[in-house]
């Protein structure tokens with residue numbers, strides 16, 4: 363390879379062998395974590411669901427569009443965020459001890475790998491994490507006090523208030539960025555009894571070094587150390603963490619231009635907490651937001667490039683999570699004892715329960731994200747005034763990767779962390795003779811029935827049930843539309859599928875239950891251990907199997923792969939999984955063949971179930987990337 367990764371900063375990080383604290387027993391942690399939760403009126407035995415929540419009337423409030431994180435001037439320049447003056451961003455982490463806290467200023471444990479090659483940041487951002495002030499999610503519920511979020515970078519959290527979903531980050535390829543995240547989360551017992559205030563912020567699916575991946579753990583950085591002096595992945599209240607994103611596509615290290623492979627372009631990403639053993643409660647508590655990447659073809663402007671609906675007016679992220687509301691307090695709650703997962707009966711969509719959204723009669727791009735923690739969605743468009751209508755729409759991407767061309771569909775199925783960019787043409791659909799002729803409103807409706815948090819049923823509910831609606835689109839007037847009709851887009855070239863590289867190594871991962879939680883090949887996560895090592899540039903075949911009748915969305919960090927076969931059947935052109943993927947959804951009994959090649963960076967990353975309750979209960983393995991690799995068949 364062409365570049366030596368930056369030397370690991372090691373002064374403050376004794377290795378595991380040198381006596382990093384042993385990992386606490388998971389089950390005792392789960393019990394300890396749950397003991398403080400008020401579960402009034404809620405069954406807590408395994409398999410129980412926190413239902414029902416108090417009734418709420420749908421469609422009383424408009425769906426918010428989450429604000430975009432504003433850019434800060436560069437450090438040293440006029441208008442720069444004051445945090446940069448106090449501590450200038452550095453290539454190697456700022457591990458100097460902050461006398462005010464006794465901790466290193468920065469939580470990061472590694473230098474920014476490849477930064478000397480991929481370039482200094484050209485844009486800077488700051489966000490502060492903290493408690494969300496009492497906030498309305500529905501007019502019939504009390505103000506919510508259990509959420510954490512992030513603000514727009516201001517130092518005074520009473521003025522620039524933390525919000526959830528956290529602000530949307532918008533970036534462009536070939537413009538490196540630095541995002542400083544500052545932890546101002548309260549110390550002490552968390553509101554509602556759930557949430558861990560030491561956090562790790564993962565940019566889901568970005569191709570980045572382990573230093574800025576926001577991963578859950580790294581054996582060389584002190585494993586699961588709760589000690590800020592020996593932890594290099596989490597950052598604690600009072601610390602900051604500088605995430606460097608090169609905004610280069612995979613393959614940049616072997617590209618003389620350092621740009622990478624255009625076919626590896628990513629679009630709809632999200633960032634979320636990844637605190638080892640506490641990811642589910644922290645994501646549920648609100649620590650998640652969207653990160654969008656544009657490029658010279660997918661430009662964000664409907665007058666250029668692929669001519670997709672313009673951001674931000676007609677390109678709108680819609681993310682959803684299912685809450686359980688404690689009937690006694692009216693507050694969002696979760697049963698941390700249930701390691702099968704969490705199911706709520708209230709859809710929180712961009713921060714509101716079952717909102718409406720006024721749209722013009724034209725094309726919109728919606729970026730759908732299932733934030734989980736556990737629910738699987740199958741999403742349809744429904745005309746509530748004529749539920750018999752079958753209403754098609756366009757799906758243009760899977761996990762943020764554009765297809766070869768738009769696919770026409772009537773539904774999108776998403777496991778937790780999966781994304782779908784869809785284009786809905788409200789004008790064409792509702793025009794005379796159209797599939798939804800005459801409709802004045804359309805529902806985005808989840809019709810998949812799920813009663814077990816560890817798997818959905820295969821039952822699709824009848825259309826037109828208002829309890830299943832995520833958002834009601836209210837149709838306004840016909841307005842000008844310069845976006846291209848997806849029916850006329852015959853190719854997203856040059857963003858095409860890279861050719862498959864035939865693997866020379868095969869590894870099998872069986873996702874199962876046991877050891878007091880969930881496991882991979884019979885083992886629960888051990889943060890002090892690397893399970894296997896990939897060699898840079900060498901393609902691998904991973905066989906994912908699920909037993910016991912459970913579903914698992916399996917996510918690997920760092921590089922995308924391809925689902926080549928599902929249950930022995932090759933995935934071919936036109937299939938909704940014929941694309942690059944970062945989440946491999948496993949349904950009961952599935953055996954999936956997934957091919958993946960590590961490129962560019964070296965270091966340690968996880969593979970885990972993105973039913974994050976399963977992840978927290980052990981369903982994760984760690985892999986290293988280097989230039990030697992191994993061939994362990996059953997990691």
Ligand SMILES: [Cu+2]
Pocket residue numbers: 880913914915971972973976977981
């Ligand atoms: Cu799982």
